[in-house]
Amino acid sequence: MNKKINQILAFDTIKQHLTEYVASPLGQEEIVKLEPATTFEEIQNWQEETEDGVKLLRIRGGMPIPKMDNIQPHIKRLEIGAVLSGVELAQIGRILSATTDVVRFFNQLKEDEIELFQLYTLSTALVHLPEVDCLIRQSIDEDGHILDDASPALKGIRTGLKKSEAAIREKLDNIVRGKQAKLLSDAIVTMRNDRYVIPVKQEYRTSFGGIVHDQSASGQTLFIEPQSVVDQNNRLRQLQIEERQEMDRILAEISNAIAPFSVELLQNMRILGRLDFTQAKAKYGREIKGSKPIINTENHVYFKSARHPLLDPDTVVANDIMLGKEYQAIVITGPNTGGKTITLKTLGLLQLMGQAGLQLPVDEESEMGIFTEIFADIGDEQSIEQSLSTFSSHMTNIVHILDKLTPETLVLFDELGAGTDPQEGAALAIAILDYVGTTGAYVMATTHYPELKAYGYNRKGTINASVEFDVETLSPTYKLLIGVPGRSNAFDISKRLGLETVIIDAAKGMIDAESQNVNEMIEDLENRRKMVETEYLEVRYHVDEAESLQKDLEKSVADFYQEREQLLEAARQKANLMVEKAQDESEKIIKDLRNMQLTGQHSGGIKEHQLIDAKTQLSQLHQEELTHNKVLKKAKAKQQLAPGKDVMVASLGQRGTLIEQYDDNHWQVQMGILKMKLKTSDLTLTQAQDEPVTKRVTTVRSSTQSHVSTELDLRGERYESALAKVDQYLDAAILAGYPQVTIIHGKGTGALRQGVNDLLKGHRSVKSFSLAPANQGGSGATIVLFK
Template sequence: MNSRILKTLEFEQVKQKLFPYLTTAQGKEMLERLIPVADKLLIETWLEETKDALKVQRLRGGIPIPKIENIQPHMKRIEIGADLNGYELAQVTRVLTTTAEVRRFIEELKEAEIEFARLYHWEKQMTHLPELTRTLKQSIEEDGRVTDDASDLLRQVRQQIRRSEQSIRETLDGLIRGNNARYLSDAIITMRNERYVIPVKQEYRGIFGGVVHDQSASGQTLFVEPKQIVELNNRLRQQQIAEKNEITRILAELSTMLVPYRKEIIHNAYVIGQFDFMNSKARFAKEQKAIVPVIHSKNEVNFKQARHPLIPIDKVVANDILIGKDYQALVITGPNTGGKTITLKTLGLLQLMGQAGLPIPVDEESQMGIFSEIFADIGDEQSIEQNLSTFSSHMTNIVEILRKADNQSLVLFDELGAGTDPQEGAALAIAILDEMGARSSYVMATTHYPELKIYGYNRPKTINASMEFDVDTLSPTYHLLIGVPGRSNAFEISKRLGLDPQIIDSAKKIIDGESQDLNEMIADLENQRKMAETEYLELRQSLVEAQKLKEDLESAQRYFFEEREKELSKARKEANELVEKANEEAETIISDLRKMQLLGGQAKVKEHELIDAKSKLADLKQEEQLLKENKVLKKAKAAKKLKPGDEVMVLSYGQRGELLKKIGDASWQVQLGILKMTVAETDLQPLQAAPEPKQRVVTMRSSQESHVATQLDLRGKRYEEALNEVDQYIDAALLANYPQVTIVHGKGTGALRQGINNYLKNHRNVKSFEFAPANQGGNGATIVKFK
């Protein structure tokens, strides 16, 4: 991109908005070097990184990057054999510890199976040096001080220093207290020439003996090292020298340890800077409510609700800006201070930001193009030094643009043709726009000339636009109206301000009919636009209401199924209780029969006693209301034709019998062995249809017993126990005819998850299985689909 456009559209000011979010020197350097490019592959890569950063920002609050200084000069120094000081080593240590922390952070994202386009690519380029990191962290504090743990000798020397200092202080405390205090200017212990001294009055300089190291400005106080501590100070000084030598040795040793890894460390710092830069783009996007646009292959730009990033978000007016699909030239007309120039700059600046990989302040589903060059002629660049007028300055710039623009260029003209005679300026503007059209360049131009209002109707791939003006408030609204040319509001404004209507009528007569017709046409277009906008808002309201109704219906449906499940569960529980009670009563009856058989000795149980016992068992059966009301079943029963002599099964007794004669409308006399009984027709079944009741009962029982939950929770279960439950659960789910189920196994060590996966792979009725979505458990749960 040409440097002129970056300055004209204030691209550097946009970059400055990202600087406060950067914490590393490498990230700041990347931002300083950032310029828009025309390489589609590179732009896609940058935008993918921005999208990854937005995702991390939304899910985890951003990548954890601390403040890191530039370590490249340090690495250059150790490369030529120099040693680093403690503070420089601390900065290198921070790079290494940050490398470990960032890799650990990204590993957690991998475990959560969150997909990224570029984040993992950068993480793979980081080299973790655990031993070196541990050694540096153990030896150097964050402020650069060498720790006692750096070496055993350093620890010993520092312990000796502390003991020596304590001895000196104790000795001096004894000297400055009691009667000796009158010889001192102040009862304190201080330092001079790295030796402990006390402030002695000039007239008592010989009281303590020793060495005078300094005196006050007035000469009334001498700083004396008493003879009692001279030897102690000498010993302390030797220990301090030993400490300094050991620190020098340790720093040299640590610096030497860095030499084999200097390239890896430098690259780690680069990758951390890359993550820092990605963070800054995400935080900028959050501040600006910006998104990552889609790149359109045919340069069809569609910025929805575009906002200029340098205007405060609470004051900026959003506009839809479209160019490249139905038209490649947009001519904006209308009065000054309406927002034409800002709209022009917004298009160009957002396109520059997108081609630099930055998020842009537009709504979702916006799309950008990729232009090889963006040109702009904006503002009054009148030059006194070069003796150029406003018109000459504009023309010089336009000539340069015409020399370079092609079908991959976006050209922005502000007040095209201004600064000269209106007729000549309008003619020049039309000719320049025609030339741009012949080259298939993408053009947005602003102008005052009425001739260009008609131009938008007569030229292909060209459309008019204007900035809306509210005549009632006499102020612009800054809304872009595409398809509607700007019109002069002079008559309306003058009328509202109190100008005599007669003068306004005279002015209307003076203006030529063509201009008047044009203004009337524009007014009609504005009215049509407002009507369309009203209809659109009404449709939007209807859509919102329909969506709300849909949500209410879905909620009611969910409530219905939940309540149905509750009622079914309650019914099953009650049915189970009835069955259990019936079983108990049946056992009692069977037990009585056995007792009768045993007590009877040689005598057998009589037939009527057996029938009576069977009737008691039959009484345990509960009539099913649903079956009674089943119309299909009623028709099937009605279709049965019974006649005397037929062999039937008496269902309540479970005995074969022969029909003798019909009694009334719904009963038959039946011969059961030696007994003749009257039995209801509904209790009779022809022998050839005997299997039907059995099938009905089995089907009902299967319906009651096949209910299983759609989710199996195995967390906390042992491996063998869990796999056994899975086997039983899959069989039950298949009997229940479920299309899919969910098995919750947790994350843990992954052994149970692997065991379940192996089981599912070999099950012939399993169609497929996969981990649940992140919001339903992720890799802690598996969704199983059946064939």
């Protein structure tokens, strides 16, 4: 693809923005080489790489890519037998360490079964060299200094150096702080020629003996190595030479160990650079709120809500841009500064970015094409040096473009035919568009010529478009309207600015009827479009609302059936347990009776067949419970709730009196001083205490009495259900006489906690409430004090 288009459409600027997100020069080199691809396979691979990077950025915060240097020069030196410096080895060590971290990172992703398109294949090409990595880590630090533990000999030498330096400094410090300090220009110990010296006044140069290494600029101070430390300085110098020799030996040993792996090291460096580049693409995609486009091999372009990536994201107007499916040419008309040129550049730049593997600032499911060339004639390219006018410059560029057109070419013309006589310019523009159409190339052109509005209607595969202009505010809206040509707003604008009506009417009379009819037709089309758009938005709102309600209803129904089945199963199991317990007790009684009969305690009073019949009836009771629970149904049917009757509230373990019935499922019950609304299923009729017992009734009771806890756990409850439980629980706790209770609502989003607080504020029996201490749940629980 031609290089000029990168500059015209600002693709080079996009590359500069990418460099802000790379961590190493290796990634920058990948950005410098970045050019749009022209084959489906390559574009697809690049887009999938970027999508992988976006996914890893989202779920893992990105890949562990550190700052790295280009080690290719170091490898070349190794290949000719050179010994690398500590800094060079440290740079290679960073490549090896990064390789280890990245390999471990991708192995963990595989264990977690994270699916990726391309990066697993790329990462498996990394060669892990743990022995070489360990050798460098043990010998060289990150700044390239050789560590003491690089070898036993080096450690011994450096230990001797420290001791020697300490002894020399101690001896010189005694001089500096002793009686001879008055002979010195300054009470310090310094170094000259890698040897320790002291500053001595010129007149006392013979007082210390030794060697003079330097003097001050005035000559009044001499830097003397006293005779008393000459031997020690000589020993120190010898140790320094031995240290240098040992360090050279270590560097040579490490260099020789690395040399056989030069190919693997270069391969790792390139892969890490590619991963760094991929991560930079992902970060840039996140910055522009981009998405992965669908690659359309038939060059059907559909950018949904496309935004120019270099404009302010807070003010840029998103537009749908479509080209290639129903039409291969778009002619955009409209006023200046309305956004026509930006639309051209947005289409071209997004195509370049997509073909370069970058994500695009468009909505999901957008489609891009594959163009082997993108040409553009945009802006004023007047050349003073070549003595070319604006028209001549444009025409020279257009001639060059027309010579290279193919069916896989995208052409962008800005103000086609401008700069010359309007009639001739319009004719040239139409002829050029016709020629482009015969080649099968795709084209988007902007123009002011009214003749091209009719061209968009009459030519097959061509459509008009315009940029909207708000006459009320006298400003463009930058909204692209496909299928509606732009109209001149000169008369409307002039009228709003105060131009006399008589002048405007005279001007209207000077234009021909055909042009006037075209403008009126365009105005009518715009009005119809706005009306349809308003109706569409209204219908879309109602459709979205209906879909939301349907989803809520379906979920509620599903939850209802699931909860109903769970409650039925729980009730069935509880009933069966009660029957089984009663049966066990009955069998024990029967067994005892049989034993008593056998022992003669009730001779002739109990018959065997009577015992068998009793046991059979108990067994049948158990089967009914297991199947349809008919006994409970019959007992329930006999209950006739009515106002004034006494009932037992099962959930509270309290007696009450029925006041009135709210509906089929709820009654108002008086319990002491409290009146509560309770479910019918929670109520059981009880006999009045003064009512004579006319019938013997056998009942099965739970071994434990109803009990109200001092805590209410609402975690996992739905909002409305939870608040209903709180209201009911507060009344039960007051009846139980508790001074305070704890309501556990969890932290979550805080909505349930706020709902509980609002309920507590309005409850007449609540004295105060507050969040629980940290060791009792903190903000996940509320403690309630009663009056």
